[in-house]
Amino acid sequence: MKDLSLHILDIVQNSIRANAGRISVGLNIGDDNFLTLVVNDDGSGMNIEQAARVKDPFFSTRTTRKIGLGVPLLLQKAEQCGGSLSVSSAPGNGTEVRASFLTTHPDCPPMGDIPECAWMLMVSNPDKRLIFNFISASEEWDWDSLQIREALGEVPLSEKSVRASLLNWFQLDFSNFKGNIKT
């Protein structure tokens, strides 16, 4: 994975496969130079055995292949740059994946195109509630696809001018968030 936005796309796919109705993605930058990524869902969750093996690249619930690299790749990336990864889950209670990265570390992954990633997930999963939340030391931004759909009413998210303005909006917010990161 080239950047954090691709990891987000990937981890969110796990939530979608777990039949989550609400998926929230949080990026939090604190004073300690740690960037924390939290993906939290209300999907089916995992039992103790599955949760214990989720960091194992030779474990997958898929039947099309025997390996599952999504979480292991994120774990590797986090540990490479002085961070860590934890997964908490219980059957019926959803799953939370939490990864942290030291932004001053030379191996810290670039953010990538997070606005495009959020926009794409919302447009291609109109039946899910996707919440993106960014917190910096001084400000907070929120994109909630449920609120967006409510504001739009009968106009679909896939409408051309809606898609374009949504992407512009996200890009503007995100450049403000990025402006708050010390590197």
Add this chain to the structure above:
Amino acid sequence: MTKVKTLADLKRLREELQDKIHVRESGDHPESIVQVKVAMATCGIASGAKDVMVFFMEELEKRGIDSVVTQTGCMGYCYAEPTIEVTLPGHAPLVFGFVDKRKADEIIEKYIKNGELVDGIIPITYQSINESQQEGQI
């Protein structure tokens, strides 16, 4: 056009649009339009499926092709990512492998527009490693 920076702006945009748009009926009948599914599991994403998906979303609209582009999971063709599945109305789905932007352009121009087959189709008889192993055990 309203510049959208908040939810309130979005509501204004909705009012501007309300009169102009007609609700697309094709949305209720996905089998009557071109369907493109982009495989977006770890393998696909790592190979650049995101750019391919954005390309299809933008280009099909620009070229005036009534279509729906969605994400799907891993189809077991990890060696050939990014892979896409194209379903033309009235046709069986076809899976294409190693789809970069150039290949995507070729698929739109030749297959989607004219029904002409292009290189890179993954045959339906292809067996993933799991499938061929299972068969060996029987």
